[in-house]
């Protein structure tokens with residue numbers, strides 16, 4: 294045998310308690326633009342999501358696409374500028390953000406899931422009023438902060454066996470307004486509104502690191518607050534852990550920050566003893 298099929302069968306057998314534990318669970322997966330990689334990585338990600346659905350979980354994909362937005366803005370000669378990790382979004386930029394996220398990126402993920410034999414439907418925060426926002430900060434322009442969530446459409450899709458794939462674009466109280474929402478923020482708000490069992494933030498770092506640079510596998514909200522206060526958690530990790538803390542406050546059972554470039558990152562996290570990255574839970 295050129296492969297250890299016995300080990301493959303054992304791996305499946307060992308996953309049984311995890312499959313039982315997560316049966317019916319709602320898992321919101323944030324798939325960041327930096328974690329997307331090429332066609333093959335996209336197919337691998339999609340296969341894991343389809344497997345989750347196949348074994349009785351209710352996965353929801355919330356995606357980013359920052360690098361793809363940067364690309365098109367550059368081709369159009371529009372400058373990209375970020376303040377505290379969020380894109381300064383004027384009228385021209387918000388149009389590009391909506392086109393890239395709800396068009397290009399969203400449909401690519403939907404297609405990848407269907408290619409693996411799953412059923413997926415793409416939507417944005419605008420569909421069925423899923424996510425209504427207000428302006429986050431006047432300095433950022435049309436960047437939205439979710440203030441009202443209507444997740445019934447997601448429950449309807451779960452019941453039909455369909456995987457929702459959500460672009461982080463939303464309307465405001467004025468329905469003619471369009472807001473650009475940070476992908477992590479959107480995933481956290483959706484997970485919170487669903488009181489999800491897990492929020493998985495897939496990114497391009499291994500997880501939350503301690504002072505020596507080692508990944509901390511389990512943290513409580515208090516640990517996270519202490520690590521922010523003493524500067525151990527800094528930079529781009531701050532908005533991620535803050536999203537996680539807010540989601541926990543809203544009733545999510547556990548939030549995980551892990552490296553989406555790892556092969557089968559979501560399966561590793563959900564179905565093995567090992568886990569991946571850092572889990573934050575009370």
Ligand code: X2W
Nearest residue numbers: 325326357358359379380475476
């Ligand atoms: C993000 C939305 C996309 C995103 C942006 O315009 O880039 C804000 O910054 P990643 O790939 O997850 O970074 N929105 C307000 O979050 O993409």
